[in-house]
Amino acid sequence: MSYPFRDVETKWQQTWEQENAYKTPEQSNRPKSYVLEMFPYPSGKLHMGHVRNYAIGDAIARLKRLQGYDVLHPMGWDAFGLPAENAAIQGGVCPEKWTLENIEEMKNQFKLLSISFDWERELATCLPDYYGHEQKFFLDFYKQGLAYRRESWVNWDPVDNCVLANEQVISGKGWRSGATVEKRKLMQWSLKITDYAQELLDDLSTLTGWPEKVVKMQENWIGRSEGALINFEIDGYPQVLSVFTTRPETLFGASFCGIAPTHPIADEVAQNNPELAMFIEDCQRTPTTEEALSTVEKKGYDTGLRVKHPFIKDVTIPLYVANFVLMDYGTGAIFACPAHDERDFDFATAYGLPIRPVVMPEAGETINGIAYTGPGTMINSEFLNGLDVLSARRRAIEEVEKLGMGQGQVTFRLRDWSVSRQRYWGCPIPIIYCDDCGIVPVPEKDLPVKLPMDVTFDQTGNPLDYHPTWKHTTCPLCQGKATRETDTLDTFFESSWYFLRFCDTKTADPLNKAAAQHWMPVDAYIGGIEHAVLHLLYARFFTKALRDCGYVSINEPFKNLLTQGMVCHSSFKDSDGQWLFPHEVTKVSENKYISKKDGMPVTVGRSEKMSKSKKNVVDPKEMIDTYGVDAVRLFVMSDTPPEKDFEWSDEGLEGAWRYLNRLWRVLETVIENKAREGADDASLALRKIAHQTIDKFVHGYGRHAFNKVIAFARELTRTLEEACQNSAVSGAALIETAKILMLGLNPLIPHLTSEMWKMSADAGDILQAEWPVADPDLAVKSEVTIAVQVNGKMRGSFQAAIDTDQETLFEQAKELATVHREIDGKTIRKTIVVPNRIVNIVV
Numbered sequence: 001m002s003y004p005f006r007d008v009e010t011k012w013q014q015t016w017e018q019e020n021a022y023k024t025p026e027q028s029n030r031p032k033s034y035v036l037e038m039f040p041y042p043s044g045k046l047h048m049g050h051v052r053n054y055a056i057g058d059a060i061a062r063l064k065r066l067q068g069y070d071v072l073h074p075m076g077w078d079a080f081g082l083p084a085e086n087a088a089i090q091g092g093v094c095p096e097k098w099t100l101e102n103i104e105e106m107k108n109q110f111k112l113l114s115i116s117f118d119w120e121r122e123l124a125t126c127l128p129d130y131y132g133h134e135q136k137f138f139l140d141f142y143k144q145g146l147a148y149r150r151e152s153w154v155n156w157d158p159v160d161n162c163v164l165a166n167e168q169v170i171s172g173k174g175w176r177s178g179a180t181v182e183k184r185k186l187m188q189w190s191l192k193i194t195d196y197a198q199e200l201l202d203d204l205s206t207l208t209g210w211p212e213k214v215v216k217m218q219e220n221w222i223g224r225s226e227g228a229l230i231n232f233e234i235d236g237y238p239q240v241l242s243v244f245t246t247r248p249e250t251l252f253g254a255s256f257c258g259i260a261p262t263h264p265i266a267d268e269v270a271q272n273n274p275e276l277a278m279f280i281e282d283c284q285r286t287p288t289t290e291e292a293l294s295t296v297e298k299k300g301y302d303t304g305l306r307v308k309h310p311f312i313k314d315v316t317i318p319l320y321v322a323n324f325v326l327m328d329y330g331t332g333a334i335f336a337c338p339a340h341d342e343r344d345f346d347f348a349t350a351y352g353l354p355i356r357p358v359v360m361p362e363a364g365e366t367i368n369g370i371a372y373t374g375p376g377t378m379i380n381s382e383f384l385n386g387l388d389v390l391s392a393r394r395r396a397i398e399e400v401e402k403l404g405m406g407q408g409q410v411t412f413r414l415r416d417w418s419v420s421r422q423r424y425w426g427c428p429i430p431i432i433y434c435d436d437c438g439i440v441p442v443p444e445k446d447l448p449v450k451l452p453m454d455v456t457f458d459q460t461g462n463p464l465d466y467h468p469t470w471k472h473t474t475c476p477l478c479q480g481k482a483t484r485e486t487d488t489l490d491t492f493f494e495s496s497w498y499f500l501r502f503c504d505t506k507t508a509d510p511l512n513k514a515a516a517q518h519w520m521p522v523d524a525y526i527g528g529i530e531h532a533v534l535h536l537l538y539a540r541f542f543t544k545a546l547r548d549c550g551y552v553s554i555n556e557p558f559k560n561l562l563t564q565g566m567v568c569h570s571s572f573k574d575s576d577g578q579w580l581f582p583h584e585v586t587k588v589s590e591n592k593y594i595s596k597k598d599g600m601p602v603t604v605g606r607s608e609k610m611s612k613s614k615k616n617v618v619d620p621k622e623m624i625d626t627y628g629v630d631a632v633r634l635f636v637m638s639d640t641p642p643e644k645d646f647e648w649s650d651e652g653l654e655g656a657w658r659y660l661n662r663l664w665r666v667l668e669t670v671i672e673n674k675a676r677e678g679a680d681d682a683s684l685a686l687r688k689i690a691h692q693t694i695d696k697f698v699h700g701y702g703r704h705a706f707n708k709v710i711a712f713a714r715e716l717t718r719t720l721e722e723a724c725q726n727s728a729v730s731g732a733a734l735i736e737t738a739k740i741l742m743l744g745l746n747p748l749i750p751h752l753t754s755e756m757w758k759m760s761a762d763a764g765d766i767l768q769a770e771w772p773v774a775d776p777d778l779a780v781k782s783e784v785t786i787a788v789q790v791n792g793k794m795r796g797s798f799q800a801a802i803d804t805d806q807e808t809l810f811e812q813a814k815e816l817a818t819v820h821r822e823i824d825g826k827t828i829r830k831t832i833v834v835p836n837r838i839v840n841i842v843v
């Protein structure tokens with residue numbers, strides 16, 4: 001009989017729901033494991049990317065429970081944000097209603113997937129019992145000087161009508177809208193993440209469970225550099241030009257200075273220079289991130305001012321306003337040594353400025369026509385001549401300090417996090433403005449400051465601003481008339497501490513310190529790499545800031561991080577160039593598809609991330625209806641390691657479904673034969689393989705190589721199938737092996753394994769079962785894989801009995817065709833044989 005997945009899955013989902021099977025255990029003396037997937041924005045629909053993300057987290061949570069851990073596996077909703085507000089603008093629905101309905105819908109989909117969440121700890125960030133606590137945090141930060149308000153240049157997204165943090169500008173465009181970002185000057189609340197720059201950098205070294213790539217990205221984003229702050233005098237001008245440089249040793253090669261278009265000196269000169277004013281205006285329209293600026297054409301405007309060279313008497317160099325200099329980085333001003341900086345080189349070439357080399361490369365390198373940025377010996381630099389670059393740097397800083405023109409300095413690329421957003425659907429900033437008293441924090445007894453529900457969206461701008469009553473209030477200090485802050489917090493504020501709240505969602509305090517002490521840090525955090533310098537950096541900062549406000553006593557929130565790849569699918573276009581859904585096409589042969597509607601040929605695009613706009617999406621619900629939850633979950637974990645992109649294919653899903661049917665039949669056969677007698681030898685042979693597989697499972701799960709675990713399980717299924725046919729294998733050995741197989745697969749396919757466990761094990765629930773322990777005597781392998789290298793290159797491998805002698809291994813290695821080809825007709829000069837591991841041949 002084929003596997004009745006509908007009945008089995010429905011039955012177990014009801015059972016687990018009734019038993020509240022995933023409730024977080026009370027704190028005990030067992031080890032704990034906190035497993036968390038990044039919580040979703042409640043868009044209303046789970047897509048395949050979600051399914052993969054949560055299937056990965058669920059496998060880890062279920063494995064840890066089987067292995068005897070107390071597991072915390074909660075879920076909630078990152079529920080503030082623009083889509084709800086846009087839905088309100090377009091459809092006239094209340095953002096809260098829209099959001100809460102979506103949450104209900106998505107929660108049901110999660111339940112359909114049997115992700116083992118403890119729903120008693122559910123939270124939604126858009127509800128006052130969540131965001132009220134973060135208003136308290138904001139006030140604490142304000143008291144500590146970590147939150148401040150000032151007028152500053154901001155990234156303005158003209159489509160979302162909203163400010164963006166630097167981390168939210170990707171290649172000069174808004175991270176959500178994709179619109180080219182503009183610069184505006186606004187009063188803004190910011191958080192002093194820069195106070196933690198050094199600690200955020202230093203503690204990266206403790207995050208040994210993070211992917212190297214994410215650590216590197218954060219390191220670059222924080223961007224620590226050592227150099228010097230130098231105050232240049234400007235000829236006939238009252239102010240000095242402060243320049244931060246990481247290369248003070250190249251001062252003798254300086255041929256111009258550059259300032260950002262938004263630099264105060266540029267502003268002042270432009271007052272009497274309309275041409276410069278126009279140039280500056282033009283610059284405001286170009287993207288302003290470092291990444292984007294590296295590709296724009298370098299443009300400048302000569303202010304006519306001359307900057308005095310600090311080391312060479314009577315020499316002055318021109319001062320340009322340059323579009324590639326950022327006000328946000330260093331001091332918004334540079335001195336340029338075109339011979340040794342690519343950007344400066346481009347600029348000097350375009351404007352005919354001198355290019356004077358001061359570093360001579362190591363022998364053998366020439367520097368014609370490009371900037372030389374490598375090491376070398378100083379030349380053309382008076383007192384620095386003959387020194388290497390690093391010594392010259394120290395010497396130049398000494399000289400600058402001696403002349404009283406500046407000092408050595410450490411600078412970070414990281415900027416403070418601007419958190420004001422001019423939108424309705426976010427957490428109100430708990431601040432009141434009074435004409436007499438200035439900035440007044442909302443008294444704690446008045447928290448939460450709740451969002452009004454009676455808002456309209458018929459005007460542009462922030463509804464909180466034009467709400468008739470909400471913003472008008474009385475000053476808590478003088479009782480006079482006052483107004484509320486109408487900006488709301490960046491939604492990354494909410495996601496910066498939700499993992500702490502999950503430790504105790506019932507407490508009336510913002511956080512339960514003891515519970516956080518018990519459960520934190522998160523042992524396995526799973527989510528997309530796109531958060532590497534957004535959420536993951538903010539959350540680290542927030543944890544440290546909350547620590548310093550006395551809320552927690554940990555330094556880092558996430559011990560291990562798993563960044564899963566995307567789910568990809570080919571895209572299809574019909575003869576009119578319209579996108580087609582995969583279910584609208586039929587495959588006729590390899591890479592040839594036709595439209596189901598008109599039979600016309602279809603153009604197949606490359607496989608890329610599933611997206612609604614290209615219609616290369618597959619609806620999880622439809623797949624679950626056809627093949628069952630276990631098949632979908634098993635398939636998204638097969639073939640590909642979790643950190644790599646996953647290629648969706650209907651054939652693959654069908655393959656997973658067929659495997660489950662086969663597994664079902666094999667387990668049925670095992671149960672039918674469980675009482676049979678057998679011979680010791682054949683039974684022992686099966687048990688050996690089963691116990692070796694336990695080790696493989698443990699190793700595979702340990703490295704999150706779920707695809708490997710599935711491959712091992714398929715192997716063991718085949719072995720078990722054969723053993724069923726062999727009457728010499730005892731029923732006891734069959735059952736033992738089947739149990740190992742079911743436990744190994746349970747984290748991936750909970751329904752089928754639960755059902756079969758109940759039928760075969762004569763006892764209870766697999767959720768209460770214990771992870772199998774490999775018997776060391778049985779798990780010892782009798783064969784090992786021997787690798788073969790020729791002249792240091794891998795040329796093949798073969799299986800050999802354990803502890804085979806060196807001579808035999810060498811003879812077997814030579815017989816491999818791939819090896820034979822390499823050594824045939826050549827003299828073997830040396831062989832190195834490491835028993836049980838490798839044969840090395842040098843010819």
Ligand SMILES: [Zn+2]
Pocket residue numbers: 434435436437438475476477478479480482
């Ligand atoms: Zn007042």
